[in-house]
Amino acid sequence: MSHENAVFVSYAHGDEPWKDLLLVQLRALGQAVPLDVWDDRRIKQGDDWYQAIKEAMARARFAICLISGRFLGSSFCMEEEIPDLLRKRQAQGLDLLPILIEDCPWEAHLWLKRLQMLPRDGKTVKVDYRDHPETVFSAVARRIYEVVKAPAAANEIRPALPTSGLVDTHRLPQAASALLGRRDEIRILIDALTEPPWRLVVFHGWGGVGKSTLLRAWADSLGEQAGALSRPVYAWSFANQSASSRETSADGLAIAALRFFGDGAPSQGLPWEKGERLAGLVGARNAILLLDGLEPLQDSDGRLRDPIVLSFLRQLMRQGAGLCVVTSRIELADFAGEADAARVQQHDVEEVSPSLGRALLRSRGVDGKDEELESTVQDLGGHALAIDLWASLYSIGGASLPAPASKVPVRTRSEHVRSVLGKLAEQLGSGAEVGLLRTLALFDRSVAMPELDTLLAPPALPGATEFLDASHGALLFQLIQRLRRLHLITVSERDPVTIDMHPLVRRYFIDDWSRAAPQAFVTGHQRLYHLYRGRVPAEPKSVDEFERLFRAIDRGCQGGLHQEAYRLYQQAARARGQSLLPAEHGLIGLELSALAGFFTRRWSEVVPELPLDARMDLLHRVSECLQAQGRVAEAEAPLLRCLEQEAVAAADHSAAETAQSLSTVNLVLGDLSQARVYSQRSVEYAADQPADERTVYFLARHGDILQLIGEMDEAEPILQRAEALNAQLDPAHPQLHGVPSFWICDWMLAQAERLLAASGRTPEGIATYCQRLDEVQRRAMTAAAHDLGDSFAVSLHELCIGRAMMLQALVDPHRRLADAAEPLDRCINGLRQSGRQHWLPRGLLARAALRRESGWLVEAERDIAEALEIAQQQRITPMRLHIADCLIEQARLDLAGRRFAAASARCREARTLVDRMQYHSRDHLLTRLEGELSPWLHPPSGDR
Numbered sequence: 001m002s003h004e005n006a007v008f009v010s011y012a013h014g015d016e017p018w019k020d021l022l023l024v025q026l027r028a029l030g031q032a033v034p035l036d037v038w039d040d041r042r043i044k045q046g047d048d049w050y051q052a053i054k055e056a057m058a059r060a061r062f063a064i065c066l067i068s069g070r071f072l073g074s075s076f077c078m079e080e081e082i083p084d085l086l087r088k089r090q091a092q093g094l095d096l097l098p099i100l101i102e103d104c105p106w107e108a109h110l111w112l113k114r115l116q117m118l119p120r121d122g123k124t125v126k127v128d129y130r131d132h133p134e135t136v137f138s139a140v141a142r143r144i145y146e147v148v149k150a151p152a153a154a155n156e157i158r159p160a161l162p163t164s165g166l167v168d169t170h171r172l173p174q175a176a177s178a179l180l181g182r183r184d185e186i187r188i189l190i191d192a193l194t195e196p197p198w199r200l201v202v203f204h205g206w207g208g209v210g211k212s213t214l215l216r217a218w219a220d221s222l223g224e225q226a227g228a229l230s231r232p233v234y235a236w237s238f239a240n241q242s243a244s245s246r247e248t249s250a251d252g253l254a255i256a257a258l259r260f261f262g263d264g265a266p267s268q269g270l271p272w273e274k275g276e277r278l279a280g281l282v283g284a285r286n287a288i289l290l291l292d293g294l295e296p297l298q299d300s301d302g303r304l305r306d307p308i309v310l311s312f313l314r315q316l317m318r319q320g321a322g323l324c325v326v327t328s329r330i331e332l333a334d335f336a337g338e339a340d341a342a343r344v345q346q347h348d349v350e351e352v353s354p355s356l357g358r359a360l361l362r363s364r365g366v367d368g369k370d371e372e373l374e375s376t377v378q379d380l381g382g383h384a385l386a387i388d389l390w391a392s393l394y395s396i397g398g399a400s401l402p403a404p405a406s407k408v409p410v411r412t413r414s415e416h417v418r419s420v421l422g423k424l425a426e427q428l429g430s431g432a433e434v435g436l437l438r439t440l441a442l443f444d445r446s447v448a449m450p451e452l453d454t455l456l457a458p459p460a461l462p463g464a465t466e467f468l469d470a471s472h473g474a475l476l477f478q479l480i481q482r483l484r485r486l487h488l489i490t491v492s493e494r495d496p497v498t499i500d501m502h503p504l505v506r507r508y509f510i511d512d513w514s515r516a517a518p519q520a521f522v523t524g525h526q527r528l529y530h531l532y533r534g535r536v537p538a539e540p541k542s543v544d545e546f547e548r549l550f551r552a553i554d555r556g557c558q559g560g561l562h563q564e565a566y567r568l569y570q571q572a573a574r575a576r577g578q579s580l581l582p583a584e585h586g587l588i589g590l591e592l593s594a595l596a597g598f599f600t601r602r603w604s605e606v607v608p609e610l611p612l613d614a615r616m617d618l619l620h621r622v623s624e625c626l627q628a629q630g631r632v633a634e635a636e637a638p639l640l641r642c643l644e645q646e647a648v649a650a651a652d653h654s655a656a657e658t659a660q661s662l663s664t665v666n667l668v669l670g671d672l673s674q675a676r677v678y679s680q681r682s683v684e685y686a687a688d689q690p691a692d693e694r695t696v697y698f699l700a701r702h703g704d705i706l707q708l709i710g711e712m713d714e715a716e717p718i719l720q721r722a723e724a725l726n727a728q729l730d731p732a733h734p735q736l737h738g739v740p741s742f743w744i745c746d747w748m749l750a751q752a753e754r755l756l757a758a759s760g761r762t763p764e765g766i767a768t769y770c771q772r773l774d775e776v777q778r779r780a781m782t783a784a785a786h787d788l789g790d791s792f793a794v795s796l797h798e799l800c801i802g803r804a805m806m807l808q809a810l811v812d813p814h815r816r817l818a819d820a821a822e823p824l825d826r827c828i829n830g831l832r833q834s835g836r837q838h839w840l841p842r843g844l845l846a847r848a849a850l851r852r853e854s855g856w857l858v859e860a861e862r863d864i865a866e867a868l869e870i871a872q873q874q875r876i877t878p879m880r881l882h883i884a885d886c887l888i889e890q891a892r893l894d895l896a897g898r899r900f901a902a903a904s905a906r907c908r909e910a911r912t913l914v915d916r917m918q919y920h921s922r923d924h925l926l927t928r929l930e931g932e933l934s935p936w937l938h939p940p941s942g943d944r
Helices: 013-030 049-059 075-092 134-149 183-194 211-220 239-243 251-260 271-284 307-317 354-363 370-379 384-395 414-428 432-441 449-456 474-485 503-516 518-533 543-558 562-576 588-598 612-628 632-649 652-669 672-687 693-708 712-729 738-758 763-786 791-811 817-834 837-854 857-874 880-896 900-917 920-932
Strands: 006-010 036-038 062-067 095-100 200-204 233-237 288-292 323-328 344-348 498-500 599-601
Touching: 006 013, 006 049, 006 075, 013 036, 013 062, 013 134, 036 049, 049 075, 062 075, 062 134, 075 095, 075 474, 095 134, 183 200, 183 211, 183 323, 183 344, 200 211, 200 307, 211 233, 211 288, 211 323, 233 251, 251 271, 251 307, 251 588, 271 307, 307 323, 354 370, 354 384, 370 384, 384 414, 414 432, 414 503, 432 449, 432 474, 432 503, 449 518, 503 518, 518 543, 518 562, 543 562, 543 588, 562 588, 562 612, 588 599, 588 612, 612 632, 612 652, 632 652, 652 672, 652 693, 652 880, 672 693, 693 712, 693 738, 712 738, 738 763, 738 791, 738 920, 763 791, 791 817, 791 837, 817 837, 837 857, 837 880, 857 880, 880 900, 880 920, 900 920
Parallel strands: 006 036, 006 062, 062 095, 200 323, 200 344, 233 288, 288 323
Antiparallel strands: none
16 A cells, blocks of 8 residues: 555544545545555554554645544544644645534634635534535545645645744643633733834733743744734743742753844853844844743842843843743833833733633533532632642542632642642552652653653652553553643643643642652652763763753752762863853853752852862852853852851962952942952962962952052052062063053053142143153053953053043143044954953943044944943943943033033932942042032022
């Protein structure tokens, strides 16, 4: 029999008489053309019936579905056959031919609405063709004949959805039950497709109220929405991570989404850079990005702590196209203000009403009076998942109507779910079903059969796999199907051997197993550790290999194998010969989530099983990761703990590094007083060790902080000591270079301006001033020649040269302001290329000052706006020193443009910030500005 023209017939056994009439017409066609017609009556006794059905669907070129109430109500037809047939239709062009046998609610099934039904116009075989059904069945046979004889000319049925290259929504959780109601939410989504200003739609509500089901149903129907045609759609779900309290990362989302939208280097760049690139691609293609279950990336107040998602959404807000739809248990506080009101729609997804809950129960086969069903819904708190699971409990005889009122006080909405799950588990008993649920819950994401096999292999795990047949035959399939019918698990439509569960269900059975058999639960994690470790090469290089490494480390920590997991981490670090994960891999967040398993208290207490040097290493590495993500405030705790332990161990060399890192953290946070304390301590710790380049760095950094805090005279001898030490260590290059050269030049510029002001700007004072500026330029040029291979350092030297040239031109008529433009442009371009975004405001503000003095006010405003955006928005922790500098320069620009009220307001704001941070190196600028704005800052009492 030819398999080229295989026909698969899908039907409910109650419709077998109609199937037999169809086969008459197909066999008649088979006498004229090669045709292989298959239905389940061809399965022989003793055959593996499930495998036979799967193989028949895989061979099929045509599939005929006999649509009836029995067919649509069949779990096997709808959950096993239809998903496979739809996937094959999408990927391989399978002809899917539905025949409407009898009247039934077929319109509620979105996949049927996209197909050409026979008979047409809502007619049915049973009613409209009862006396001559062969008319319909022969039309189907003719349709097959047309395709077989002239496939190119046939009027092929194609999916209504865009091609698979434009749509990828397979990561969204499969809905266990149909979407009922939610008209308000659907209307918001429809409006979002047609309302140009909307860039972000957020549905927030308790876990289990149906947010993911809503998103899944809408995503499946996008091909029918006028505003979505030809728009690329990409979806990602963090929902499984919400079952865990561990750190969660958006690295995987960024890399996968950037690759989907055509980015040439999806793994490269710092977190906020990838977020902005993704927003640019989404906007350029007017695409739709769906993010499900975002709460693991939020703090308890609703603010995002992930820089990728935060920078993506901020950039999307500024664009003219693109849409992001988010579901979360918490409102997105970052976008709840009035400034975003025109572009953001946040909607609270409430519990289902008694009438809607009654409909949900009836759809699940629960019979009863309206008032009984509605009373049950109210007793379950209107919680959609609890109602759905209660229907499952009812279906196996574990519940009855009227449902007794709950006697347990409910503190959170999830307790309704946990209560029902407890009764379901009790009804199922301590056997295979609960064992499989506990086993599946161990995974923090959907699980494929090969991974499940690892846990099911002997020896059995008490409380879980001891109840399961390790042969994975028909028994396992039957268990999966039963749990699926009970809506306790879902099976992927994309991959029928991939299983998932709702995060609340997962959380319940994690707790259930860990209480019932704690050692076996830990052993399960250990098995997964060894599985994942076996997939990690000795020297991981690619993104995929690093992902496997971090997954193995995470499982090792959960399995109590902290020392083994740390050795694996160190092995990878040694193979690289540097910090484990450079920024270009783009997996900083994923590394952080893996390292979180080594901590008993978030970011400050490492498990005591590890030796002291390992604990110190992890504290430092976590701080580095947090700073790289822009979460600078969180980076302080691990450094403080590290410094405590180093002080006890008298580890002065490492303590100097830690104190220096703490100084930098406090500098970014705008706490100059604490920054000074820690920079002083770094110098003191280093003094007890043999001098080296780091000692020079510590001294120069301390001098820079003293200069920022306004202690110019104290800074001078510290900077001189740094240069003298550098000359001892490197006599061939006695002058400071690199970043320390920039710091001493910055001090020299500030000192020159201070001395000029003190001189009353006399000719002698101006001459001395210009000589000092010449010295800055000579020093910076010498350092640039030394640092030619370091584009970042050279950019800083160009900044010093440009500033000195501008200041000279402002007092010397023989100098030209325009000459300063070239070094400042080179500085800004170099900083951009080096990726040191947090240094860029320095260059932008220097150029803004030059443009202001040159009369280019519009161009100056653009530079200030970019600098302020970087300082305020690009990182999760704002850079307050840069913000103060932006306010001062904007006030000076407003004054130049005669916008006196705006200048006064910004001057006051800058003064408040400078005083709070003790940023006294800016006092002279503000004092001069306040003097020029005095009439507006302090108007006469009669004008008030």
